[in-house]
Amino acid sequence: MRAAEKLRPYLFTAPSMLIFWLFFLYPIGYMIYLSFTSWNMIHPVKEFVGLENYQELLADPDFHQVMSNTVLYTVLSVLIALGLALVLALWLNRSGWVYSMMQGAIFSPYIISLVSVSLLWLWLMDPQYGLLNWLLGLIGLPPSPWLSHNDTAIYALVLVSVWKMVGYNTLVCIAGLQSIPKELHEAAQLDKASVWSEFWRITLPMLSPTLFFLLVVNTISSFQVFDTVKIMTQGGPVNSTNMLVYYIFEYGFEFFKIGYASAAGVVLFVLIGLMTVFHFLILSRRVHYR
Amino acid sequence: MASVTLKHVTKTFEKQTVLDDICLDITEGSFTVLVGPSGCGKSTTLRIIAGLEKETDGEIWIGGQQVNNTAPGDRDIAMVFQSYALYPTMSVYENIEFGLKNRNVPRAERKKLIDEIAEVTGLADYLKRKPATLSGGQRQRVALARAMVKKPKVFLMDEPLSNLDAKLRNQMRQELIMLHKELGTTFIYVTHDQVEAMSMGDQIVLMNGGRIQQAAQPLVVYDQPSNLFTAQFMGTPPMNMFEAMIDASGKEVKIGNHPITKPLPANHLAALHSQRGQRIHIGIRPEKLQMVSHEQAPLSLVSKSDGFDITGIIDTREALGSETIYSVSTLYGRVMVKSYQEELLRVGESVVVYFPYVHCHYFAQNGERIARDAFFSTRADVSGGV
Numbered sequence: 203m204r205a206a207e208k209l210r211p212y213l214f215t216a217p218s219m220l221i222f223w224l225f226f227l228y229p230i231g232y233m234i235y236l237s238f239t240s241w242n243m244i245h246p247v248k249e250f251v252g253l254e255n256y257q258e259l260l261a262d263p264d265f266h267q268v269m270s271n272t273v274l275y276t277v278l279s280v281l282i283a284l285g286l287a288l289v290l291a292l293w294l295n296r297s298g299w300v301y302s303m304m305q306g307a308i309f310s311p312y313i314i315s316l317v318s319v320s321l322l323w324l325w326l327m328d329p330q331y332g333l334l335n336w337l338l339g340l341i342g343l344p345p346s347p348w349l350s351h352n353d354t355a356i357y358a359l360v361l362v363s364v365w366k367m368v369g370y371n372t373l374v375c376i377a378g379l380q381s382i383p384k385e386l387h388e389a390a391q392l393d394k395a396s397v398w399s400e401f402w403r404i405t406l407p408m409l410s411p412t413l414f415f416l417l418v419v420n421t422i423s424s425f426q427v428f429d430t431v432k433i434m435t436q437g438g439p440v441n442s443t444n445m446l447v448y449y450i451f452e453y454g455f456e457f458f459k460i461g462y463a464s465a466a467g468v469v470l471f472v473l474i475g476l477m478t479v480f481h482f483l484i485l486s487r488r489v490h491y492r
Numbered sequence: 493m494a495s496v497t498l499k500h501v502t503k504t505f506e507k508q509t510v511l512d513d514i515c516l517d518i519t520e521g522s523f524t525v526l527v528g529p530s531g532c533g534k535s536t537t538l539r540i541i542a543g544l545e546k547e548t549d550g551e552i553w554i555g556g557q558q559v560n561n562t563a564p565g566d567r568d569i570a571m572v573f574q575s576y577a578l579y580p581t582m583s584v585y586e587n588i589e590f591g592l593k594n595r596n597v598p599r600a601e602r603k604k605l606i607d608e609i610a611e612v613t614g615l616a617d618y619l620k621r622k623p624a625t626l627s628g629g630q631r632q633r634v635a636l637a638r639a640m641v642k643k644p645k646v647f648l649m650d651e652p653l654s655n656l657d658a659k660l661r662n663q664m665r666q667e668l669i670m671l672h673k674e675l676g677t678t679f680i681y682v683t684h685d686q687v688e689a690m691s692m693g694d695q696i697v698l699m700n701g702g703r704i705q706q707a708a709q710p711l712v713v714y715d716q717p718s719n720l721f722t723a724q725f726m727g728t729p730p731m732n733m734f735e736a737m738i739d740a741s742g743k744e745v746k747i748g749n750h751p752i753t754k755p756l757p758a759n760h761l762a763a764l765h766s767q768r769g770q771r772i773h774i775g776i777r778p779e780k781l782q783m784v785s786h787e788q789a790p791l792s793l794v795s796k797s798d799g800f801d802i803t804g805i806i807d808t809r810e811a812l813g814s815e816t817i818y819s820v821s822t823l824y825g826r827v828m829v830k831s832y833q834e835e836l837l838r839v840g841e842s843v844v845v846y847f848p849y850v851h852c853h854y855f856a857q858n859g860e861r862i863a864r865d866a867f868f869s870t871r872a873d874v875s876g877g878v
Contacts, residue, residue: 385577388544393591393642394565403590407581490581 230471236464243458255465264441265449265466272445275356276424279363284416286364287371288409292401294372295379305376309369316366320433323362324349349435352442359443362430367423371416378412379405410489418481422474446470493677494555494568494645495520496541501550503536503702510536512702514550518695523672523679525693527686529725533702534682538648541680542571555645565594570639571648574655576631578623584634585619591642605641613637629660636671646678653688665691686726690714698722720859723775729817729828731775731853742768747824752800757849763864764854772862773855778830780851783818786842799848802827806841820845 237255239248259265290308294301311319326333327348335345348358382405390400428447431437437444437452444452446466454463496518503511511533518524526534539545541552543564552559559567570591579587585606592602610616613633623631632652639647652668653661669692672679683689689696690710697707698721705725706718717723717731724730734747742765745752756764764772786803804822816836818829820843827845837843854862 383575383577385573385575386579388542388564389571389573389577389579389638390590391544391564392542392569392571393638394563394594395590396594399594403582404579410581 233464233467233471236461237468239461239464241460243460248461251461255462258462259465259469264444267441268444268446268449271356271441271443272425272427275360275363275427275445276421278357278360279367279424280417280420282360283364283367283371283420284413287368287375287416288413290368290372291375291379292405295376305373308372311366311368312370314366316429317433319362319366320430323358323365323430324434327358349443350439352439355435355439355443359427359430359434362434363424363427367420371420374412374416375409378409382408407490414481414485414489417485418478421477421481425470425474425477493520495553496555496646496678496680497551497553498537498541499551499553501537501540501552502548503533503540503545504548510702511540511547514702514704516697516704516707518678518680520555521676521678522694523669523681523692524695524697525689526680526682526697526699527684527689527725528699528705530684532699534684534697534699535650537699538571538650538680538682541646542569542648543567544571568645569648570642570644570646571650572635572639572652574651576623576635576652576655578631578634578638580623583620583622584615584626584637587623587634588638588641591638595642609637609641613640628656629664632656632664640671640675644677646680647675649679649681651683652681654683654685668692686728690726698725700725716861717775717853718861720773720775720855723853723855723861727777729778729830731777732781732827733773733775733855734824736772736774738764738768738770738772740769745774747774750802750823753802754798754800756852757798760849760852760854760864763862767854767856767862771857773859775853775855776847776851778817778828779815779832780848781827781829782846782848783820783829783831783837783843784846785837786844789844798850799846801844801846803842803844806837806839806843809836809839811836 236248238250238252240251240254241248294305294308314322325331327335329335329345329347329350332348334348338345347354349355386404386408387400390404395403426447427445428451431443431445431448432451435443437448447470450463450466450470453459453466496516498514498516501511501514501516502509514533514537516537526537528534536545540547541554543559543562547560554567554569579590582590588606588609589602592605597605606619607616610619613636615630615633615637618626618630618634623634626634632655635652649668653664656664665688668679668681681688681692689698693710695707696710696713698705698713700721706713706722708716708718713722714726717726720733724733736748737746738744739746742761743755745756745764755761802822802824804820804827806818807821807826808819810817814832816831816833818831818837820827820829822845829845831837854864856862
């Protein structure tokens, strides 16, 4: 009886623990192990090489380019997708069928698979036959090379990412806005607050937990961008859109340098971990939780 | 200080009438309590005065100025919300300061005003704290301080005490009465609690179904309820109400099928003359009834003076310490009796309940009060809380 009592909590948590160990902890551990080896996925022996992969990685100018691409892409898409979502949420947080329809329209990209999204935008951004250049032409602007030039390609990817994320962010922001008690806005009205000061002193602080959540989630997902790169640019032109996960993919599954790819994977893992810790340590102080 | 006047104010919401032709005069410096059951429109009335809700029709005047199109922040009013609505991200100091800042009061003056208010409300030690770290009573004080610091012409309070425990509520009630005395500002106070209404207001506005039922001083509302609703809303337990029938001659009165033991006095019959041949309601407050056990009845005052009586049996007894509430079943139906006698009567005991004529209220079939000349109360000019 006693033993069964003691066993019970472990039994209850066993299914999720099993999944956690099997599909989270074990792969991470295995990746870390592989990062110290040289292996091509076929050879029966994984040769232990110590920190060699990391040395090689840090010395690779391509890797530096990849890192700066990833950071630029993440910063831009997160800031724009969040800022835009906040503006849209403030605008669309009303009742009425027009607003409901707009909310639905803005959210719809989120439910489309990224592969379809990528193909769609590939077509929209076609330099010769694409809709975007045709529109630019209509208002008298010169056509943009979009994905085909190394100066613009990464911004084109940012555009796609913002288009995809903003609906979800907007919806979450609207939910956040609606959870602010109505009386706070009324009290502010009675306190003669201007629209501006009501926004800065009441709405924004009350929305901070929502924005913080979105910031963390968006940063992580942007850092792991892959589908759009794979389908739309394959990292090009001239490596200008090559980003960390695609870089790992290339080394792992095209060049079969598993050890090297794993080392890059460990770097990605550590970076995202550090960023999240940073978010919680530094930014969360400014977040007001009810 | 300012008076507040509502002229034919109507509010409909999605085809539902929430307020129906409200006309109300609130005199400068008064403490007016809007009271009524939930959904009666009292909060809506307050919110319309504040400008947080737009009236469908009618005029709102504050201090001799029509404010229908004035923004809430420019009406020179302050409001205390039921939930307090303190800004959770700001400290107590910032909460109180916010309204002043928006009115461009210079920093040094703001500090002076806030320090003064903090002293008065006992918040001096808590100015740096966030509202979440304060107790209910302290939050209540912050809400008051935030309203007071603006030195408004009118204070609006929407059930400000309902989130406090009973003891604190009593204490805050006293403090609000004192505060009103000191500030001399017009207070408009919404509550569903008749005790708060009776104890605090100089004027009670009793509402039901979007209409004002009676607007008068507390004891007038209590002693001369203008209709059935008012009579039964005020007082615990509510006024006993009996359906009665006056015969065609206007002389004989029956409660149910039972003629009352002694005929009503002439002046009462005269007042009821217009109702002859019709049904009326006779009401009497539980504390105005007198009750003795059946054996003692012949000896007591019951038999001698002017009133009628009925025998009954005590069903339940609630001994509350200072008073005792009995429920008595009689031929007239259930009668609630509130007694201040030291000696308690037993449940199951046979008793005589005595109805002094002087305390009987009469209401017509449509619920309106039937006034009669000789009125029994001289308490009318006493207002609550003063």
